[in-house]
Amino acid sequence: MTFYNKLHDNELICLVKKGDDKAFAEVYKRYWGILYRHARRMVKLEEESQDVIQDVFESIWRNRKVLEIKGSLSSYLYSSVRYKVFDLLDKGKVRNNYLEKLGDFVNKGVYTIDHLLIEKELSEQIEKEVGFLPKKMRKVFELSRKEHLNHKEIAEKLSLSDQTVKKQIQKALKILKPKFGIFIWYYIIVKLFL
């Protein structure tokens, strides 16, 4: 599985949507550690912290076909964990006096921060956990933040070659393609019977 770790988060999530379990395993490998640390920090209890992580990943896999992620995968995961923590808080399953503290905070009512800033703060908080992970796990995460050049490399390579004639052909093909669906069926049928 040395290949999936080279993929960008966006590419991984594309594959997950198509039911690629290995891509899903890579997402898990990349994020479970920091998410767990973050959840544990807030939730304190070990079992409940595990449940948070389980719920977050399970819902991605279960809903993979209808999954719609606006923005990045990481911020989707981070806000999912936050939601789960709030859920435990509501159910009284968090061993802390958070409700009290939240009450104080709400009563003060000082909150003029920009929403994007809040999200950025959350990312920073969660990604801080990377520094505490064992070296091997840290590398998994850091590697995923580095290898983003693939598409660009490919694009650069292509612009070097003789594209003018081909572009014209492709233009024509795009127009013709829809009319051609039926031959694909024929082809598959022939393959089935041979």
Place this chain on the structure above:
Amino acid sequence: MDKHQALLKKYLKGECTDEERKLLESWYNQQVQQESLSDDIDYKSLERHIWNKLDVQENRKIKIRYIQWAAAALILVFSAISFYVLLDKNEVDSSRLAQAIVPGSNMAKLSFSDGREIDLDNIADGETVALDHIKIYKNRDGEIVYKVMESDDTEELFSLLETPKGGQYQIELADGTRAWLNAASSIRFPSVFEKQERFVEITGEVYFEVAKDSKRPFRVKTQEQLVEVLGTHFNVNAYHDEPNSVITLLEGAVKVQSFGKDYFLKPNQRMQTNLVNRSSVISEVSAEDAIDWKNGIFQFSDEKVSSIMRKISRWYNVEVVFAENFVDKRMAGSISRYEDVSKVLDMLELTNVVHFQLQGRRIVVMP
């Protein structure tokens, strides 16, 4: 219920106003900064433990079931088509324009030696698909770019790219070599090329632009011949239904092994091998003509009608039959491959050498 508890419930139901949401979330951020965490976490066992609790099934079983359904559906479709075709035959339509036969387009199937398959039509332009350590990227022009990532497993995996009749495709192999497949053609290649050579097998017609690598020759095997190059542009036409195999060199140099003999080609030379008597002839040509198909045109220079009709049959996915009194003459001309077949036939008729009758997807060639 206190205000903040009510707020929390609203938040979980997604009914908060923007301001309320910001309030809760900024509290959250502030709170997490104050929390400490003792580091007695056993990552190794936890990673496995949580993963095992996740219900991630291999979905192969589902796929097989899906294929069975698809097969059943296809048979239905096929029956429907046959029925339609049978009906259609009863009222032969002599007017060509009534039923346009459109030319081929980018269509191909990619399969692997372990039985997996990818229908390339389902990949959108600009999208990436991954299979183990193989990454397949479809660029904006619909060309497949094949990337192989470094891999631990040494298991040899072969890929087979096939075009049907009426299909064509382009692929960039892992070493940067580009190959254009004409209709009814295929290329088989390993996911990782060996250290000593880059070896591929083809059928049909493929044009290569081989990436330079002086240490690893690029070898193309057809059923009868072997072409060896270091880095060059050449076209191999090795359709089984053609009497001759034709290898045309545009750039560089190639060595061809054909029935136990070695031949060397220079640019703008064409080697034509009669597969029946196994003799080869090398002649000077305008090599660009050999890749007319790649450039979107049919180019016939002094070509037999039967040969022209085989090209048309492959590209338009039509059946060609010859009338009993048909005489195989030669003709020249060129026309876009992206015209309806009727236009191409009209052009050929202009020569007054041949005439055609179109019956459904069958072309009858008459003198």
